Amino acid sequence: MPIPEDVTGDEIDKDVRQELQSLPKTLAEDVAKNLVMVARLIDEEPERAYAYSRIALRLASRVAAVREAAGFAAYATQKYAEALAEFRAARRMTGTVELWPLMADCERGLGRPEKALDMAGAPEVQKLDKAGQVEMRLVAAGARRDMGQLDAAIVTLQSNELASNSVQPWTARLRYAYADALLAAGREGEAREWFAKAVEADRDGSTDASDRLAELDGVEFMDALVEDEGQDGADRDDRGAQDEGDHKD
Numbered sequence: 038m039p040i041p042e043d044v045t046g047d048e049i050d051k052d053v054r055q056e057l058q059s060l061p062k063t064l065a066e067d068v069a070k071n072l073v074m075v076a077r078l079i080d081e082e083p084e085r086a087y088a089y090s091r092i093a094l095r096l097a098s099r100v101a102a103v104r105e106a107a108g109f110a111a112y113a114t115q116k117y118a119e120a121l122a123e124f125r126a127a128r129r130m131t132g133t134v135e136l137w138p139l140m141a142d143c144e145r146g147l148g149r150p151e152k153a154l155d156m157a158g159a160p161e162v163q164k165l166d167k168a169g170q171v172e173m174r175l176v177a178a179g180a181r182r183d184m185g186q187l188d189a190a191i192v193t194l195q196s197n198e199l200a201s202n203s204v205q206p207w208t209a210r211l212r213y214a215y216a217d218a219l220l221a222a223g224r225e226g227e228a229r230e231w232f233a234k235a236v237e238a239d240r241d242g243s244t245d246a247s248d249r250l251a252e253l254d255g256v257e258f259m260d261a262l263v264e265d266e267g268q269d270g271a272d273r274d275d276r277g278a279q280d281e282g283d284h285k286d
Contacts, residue, residue: 117146
C-alpha cells in the first residue's frame with residue numbers, strides 16, 4: 038500500500054523506535070512508516086489502518102510493538118479473535134499487563150462475557166495503573182449487561198472514580214457508561230443527571246453524551262444544510278411569484 042511522502046517513520050514513539058533497532062535499517066524504516074499509517078488512520082479509517090498493520094506484521098512479526106499495533110487495528114475493525122491473538126502475543130513478548138482490559142473486551146466481542154468477568158477478577162488487574170483499572174471496570178460492567186444483569190452493571194460502575202469531582206482522562210467515559218446503564222434499567226431521571234455530568238467532563242468530545250442528554254430533554258436538531266436548502270427554495274418561490282406578478286403587470 039502507498040505511503041504518503043510526508044510520512045518518514047520518525048513520527049513513532051521513542052520506545053517503538055528503540056524496539057525497531059533490532060531490525061536492519063531499511064526494514065525498520067518500512068515498518069515504522071506502516072505503523073505511522075496505522076496510528077493515523079485507526080480512528081477514521083480503521084479498515085485501511087488494518088491493511089497497513091498487516092504489512093507491518095508481515096515485515097516484523099517478532100516485534101512486540103508491531104503485534105500490539107496489529108491487535109489495535111483488528112480490534113478497531115471488530116476482528117476480535119485476531120485482536121485477542123495479537124494482544125496475547127504482545128503480552129508474552131513484553132510481560133506487561135497493560136493490554137489485559139482489551140483482551141477481556143475481546144472476549145466480550147467473541148460472545149464470552151463470563152470469560153471477561155473471570156479476567157476482571159484475576160490478579161493481573163491489581164497490577165494495572167488507575168486508568169487500566171477503570172477500563173477493566175468498564176469492561177466488567179459491559180459483560181454484566183451482555184448477560185442481562187443491569188443492576189449488577191450499575192453496581193460495578195459505582196466507585197471512587199465515579200464519585201470523584203476531579204476530571205481525569207477516563208471520567209467522561211465512566212460517567213457515560215453509568216448513565217447508559219441507568220437508562221437501560223429504566224432510571225431515566227438519574228440517567229439524565231449522569232449524562233449531564235459526562236458532558237461536563239467530556240472536553241474532547243470522546244462520547245455523544247450531549248446528544249443523549251438532548252434526546253432525553255426532547256430537543257430535536259434540524260440539519261443546517263436541509264434548513265438552508267429549504268430557505269433557498271422558499272426564496273426562489275418568492276422570486277418566482279414576484280416575477281410572475283411583474284409579467285402580469
